[in-house]
Amino acid sequence: MRRRVLALFAVAALAIVSPLGHATPAVAAGPEPKPLPTPTKLTVGYQKVGHLAPMMMIVDKLKGLGVELELVEFARYADARTALLAGSLDVASVGPADLAISLAQGSTDVVGIMGVGSSPKYVIGRTGVKLDSFEDLKGKKIAIAPGSAVWFQFAATLVEKGVPYNSFQAVNIQGGGANFNQALKKGEVDGIVTWEPFESIPVMEGYGFFAKNLEYSSSKAVGAELGMIMASKTAATKKRDAMERFVWAYLDAQEQLKKDPKKFAEAYAKLSGMQPDIAAKAAQIITLGEVVSPDQIKRQAKAFADLGVIQKDVSGQIDGAWDGSFVTKALGK
Structure with a gap:
């Protein structure tokens, strides 16, 4: 790993010069969808990090909408990505680079859904x-x-x-x-x-x-996005109705926390188990809502393929592995 990293920076002449092109953070969720006639289970991998605080608020809401949410905790994004690719999860919160990494590893059953937050x-x-x-x-x-x-x-x-x-x-x-x-x-x-x-x-x-x-959160290649929701294409198609309700519930909870810093800090403390004062301090610098976009992920995929971090350039595959329609529908557009 050490040699690969050193090789990466030996080619610093390949520094990325594309514009940032961040997406506009999501606005309030649209009307609440109707409950599913037949309950559906979604297995979701997550981490105990502040920008995923909405995850802890949606289990009961989704149950009322006919979606049984099973949350599985992972210490690292990479572990959640591995479980998703192995078919153990329907959805996972992963790093912004994990879509490109998955595609470079040859996985075709993944789709990016949305970002979750940013911070300096x-x-x-x-x-x-x-x-x-x-x-x-x-x-x-x-x-x-x-x-x-x-x-x-x-x-x-x-x-x-x-x-x-x-x-x-x-x-x-x-x-x-x-x-x-x-x-x-x-x-x-x-x-x-x-x-x-x-x-x-x-x-x-x-x-x-x-x-x-x-x-270091404003590089042109990577940007400020803290994480991303990624799903299997199987879940995104065969469980689409449940996925739509999951995204709606997540964005609705996210908007509640964006409007109420105290509630955000409390949710963060509950999620992480940390002391309330530390949670409140950490929450202050996090902005909930996606800033990532397919164009940003394309730049990242190309840049790190050029630098040898990702096995091959998969920037041309990003559009086919990104589905913004879940967010669009959740926002009532």
């Missing part, structure tokens, strides 16, 4: 460490989760800024975000590239800070 992303520095610019990464130990959604964002940003990946020491951290924080707190690394709430925790506890000049 900053390297989290260890208190006392100088991280005023990307140049300050030189010689530092930076903890990363290789292949993760945030790693894709970070990697794309470094390419665009012409920062050699081998100018710092990338420390691969396995497992959940708490492992990143432990490494930072113990002084084993100088900075971490991670996700909420594990970004806010070091700041609140005083051993870390947001290195705001090292923002």
